[in-house]
Amino acid sequence: xxxxxxxxxxxxxxxxxxxxxxxxxxxxxxxxxxxxxxxxxxxxxxxxxxxxxxxxxxxxxxxxxxxxxxxxxxxxxxxxxxxxxxxxxxxxxxxxxxxxxxxxxxxxxxxxxxxxxxxxxxxxxxxxxxxxxxxxxxxxxxxxxxxxxxxxxxxxxxxxxxxxxxxxxxxxxxxxxxxxxxxxxxxxxxxxxxxxxxxxxxxxxxxxxxxxxxxxxxxxxxxxxxxxxxxxxxxxxxxxxxxxxxxxxxxxxxxxxxxxxxxxxxxxxxxxxxxxxxxxxxxxxxxxxxxxxxxxxxxxxxxxxxxxxxxxxxxxxxxxxxxxxxxxxxxxxxxxxxxxxxxxxxxxxxxxxxxxxxxxxxxxxxxxxxxxxxxxxxxxxxxxxxxxxxxxxxx
Numbered sequence: 001x002x003x004x005x006x007x008x009x010x011x012x013x014x015x016x017x018x019x020x021x022x023x024x025x026x027x028x029x030x031x032x033x034x035x036x037x038x039x040x041x042x043x044x045x046x047x048x049x050x051x052x053x054x055x056x057x058x059x060x061x062x063x064x065x066x067x068x069x070x071x072x073x074x075x076x077x078x079x080x081x082x083x084x085x086x087x088x089x090x091x092x093x094x095x096x097x098x099x100x101x102x103x104x105x106x107x108x109x110x111x112x113x114x115x116x117x118x119x120x121x122x123x124x125x126x127x128x129x130x131x132x133x134x135x136x137x138x139x140x141x142x143x144x145x146x147x148x149x150x151x152x153x154x155x156x157x158x159x160x161x162x163x164x165x166x167x168x169x170x171x172x173x174x175x176x177x178x179x180x181x182x183x184x185x186x187x188x189x190x191x192x193x194x195x196x197x198x199x200x201x202x203x204x205x206x207x208x209x210x211x212x213x214x215x216x217x218x219x220x221x222x223x224x225x226x227x228x229x230x231x232x233x234x235x236x237x238x239x240x241x242x243x244x245x246x247x248x249x250x251x252x253x254x255x256x257x258x259x260x261x262x263x264x265x266x267x268x269x270x271x272x273x274x275x276x277x278x279x280x281x282x283x284x285x286x287x288x289x290x291x292x293x294x295x296x297x298x299x300x301x302x303x304x305x306x307x308x309x310x311x312x313x314x315x316x317x318x319x320x321x322x323x324x325x326x327x328x329x330x331x332x333x334x335x336x337x338x339x340x341x342x343x344x345x346x347x348x349x350x351x352x353x354x355x356x357x358x359x360x361x362x363x364x365x366x367x368x369x370x371x372x373x374x375x376x377x378x379x380x381x382x383x384x385x386x387x388x389x390x391x392x393x394x395x
Contacts, residue, residue, distance in 0.1 A: 011135040015188055016142065019123050022086060022185060023146030025154065025178045026119040029089060029112050030153045031056055031147075032170050036162060043167055044102045054309035057106055059345035062120075065340025067213050070123045070334035077197050078122050078129075078330070079189040086182035087190040093175035097168045100367030114355035120341045123239075125334045129194055134326055137272030141264050141317030166205070194330070213335050218326040222319050223339035224385060225281050227317045228378030230347025232288075232371055235355040243364045244300045252302050256309040262387040263313025271314070277322035278382055280308040283393055284314030285379040315378070 012298055033040065033054050073081040089285045092108040092115065101106065118131035124143050131139045162170050213219045241253050271280045294304035358370040 003131065003274045011132050011139065012130045012192075013139075015130050015192065016139050018126055018181070018188060019082070019127060020122055020142055022082060022119055022181050023143060024150040025086065025089060025174070026116050026123075027147040027150035027183055028154060028174055028177075029116045030055065032093075032149045032158065033109075034151070035154045035158055036167055036170060039162070039167060043099065045377055047102050053106055054109055056349065057109035057147060058113040058116055059349060060110060062117050062341050062345035064351065065117060066121075067335070067339050069117050069341065070125075070213075070331070070336070070338035073118065073125070073196055073338070074088060074331040074334045075199060078126050078194050078334070079185075079192065082122040082126065083120050083182050083186045083189065085115045085122065086178050086185065088112075089115035089119070090182060091177035093171045093178060097172040097175060099168055117338075117341055120344075121334055121337045124320055124337050125330060126170070126189075126192070126194065128333065129330065130192055134273075137277065137317075137321040138269050140320040140323070141269050141272065142322045143196055144264055144317040145261045148261045151257070165385050168294030168304050171213050174385065193367040215337055217385045218327045219332060219336045221278065221326055221382060221385040221389075222322045222336055223343040224381045225315070225322075225378050226319050226340050227235060227343040227347050228285070228374050228381065229312070229319065231351040231354065232346045232347075232349050232374050233312055233351070236371060238352050239355040239359060239367060240305070243367075244302075244305075247301050252305050256305060256312075259306055259309035260313035260316060261309045262264070264317035267310070268314050268317040272318060272321055277318040277325050278386060280318035281315050282379050282382050284311045284316075285382070287311035287314065289372055289379070292375055296365060296368045296372070299368075311375075 009248060037051070039052060041047065044051065076084075092112040095108050096105060122267045124140060125193060127139050127143055128136050146193065158170050158173070161173060235251060241249050244252055268280065271283070288308055291304055291308035291311055294307060295301060298304060319340070323333050323340070327336050354370065355367055358366040360366075362369065
């Protein structure tokens, strides 16, 4: 029996948007630390350089367990996984609001990584189950914006909250939001039909499960491209500003994430209705390569930076949309989403150090040459995996 989706008379957009809101909460597990990182030393003055662990600790479990998380989510249940992940996230934020000793604070951040992993695997697997086939690309493009929108909301709402009520108020507010989402989704998801739960993977089978996913040209393809994308996205937004004209620096860097979101929701959705998601991803990587060449020839040009942001938007939405297109069964989609989570955490971890090293060796041009190689690598890996699947998707 094909369990890829249960037929729905209409796409349940209200439920899609609530699940997307859960994604905003998951992104805030990173963002709530990032936006106050320069002030975090006030809470933990003795932490010194180890404060960077407060950001990276959330990604540890994603790197270690991302690939196999799909199997555990399929076993525990997609609805239960999402709701319990939200409750765990709410509990950890509530503890953080108590101003824990630094060691215990880091422990809550590690556990928060489990919550984050559960949300980013279960949520995009649930979304196709409540959408008609023609709306899946649009719904997953909406989902793909969760990081950018969450960071923007944290700047617009979170920072004024901190200014008025202190750093710990941000953790308390995040706990409240996650708890409300858990309550709401616990109720609305009861009416959502999902595929039956699968047997719990055995520990002895986990290495073989990794190999099974890595060897599948369908399951690993979204993650393979996502690794190249995430290695560049945050790294460029971090390292590029110092190479821009100070007069336009803030405006350009603030606009790039917003342009990528707008592109994903407009041009990206339009393209997804007309071509396979992998082809849209490949087009995005080629456009990004063109933007990198443009920035090599005209360093720091704002218009070239915007072209790069447009390219990011195409890769962003279509990467998530490619998961259900390449993997029919919900369990396979969960595995593919788990691999994407692992790839995203790895990309975020290695991207900025790579860019900094490229600048140290080759200056601005070294950085853009590295970006160009990574963009072409993203295009090439999708071409190679498409050929393994017996498809012709090259642009």
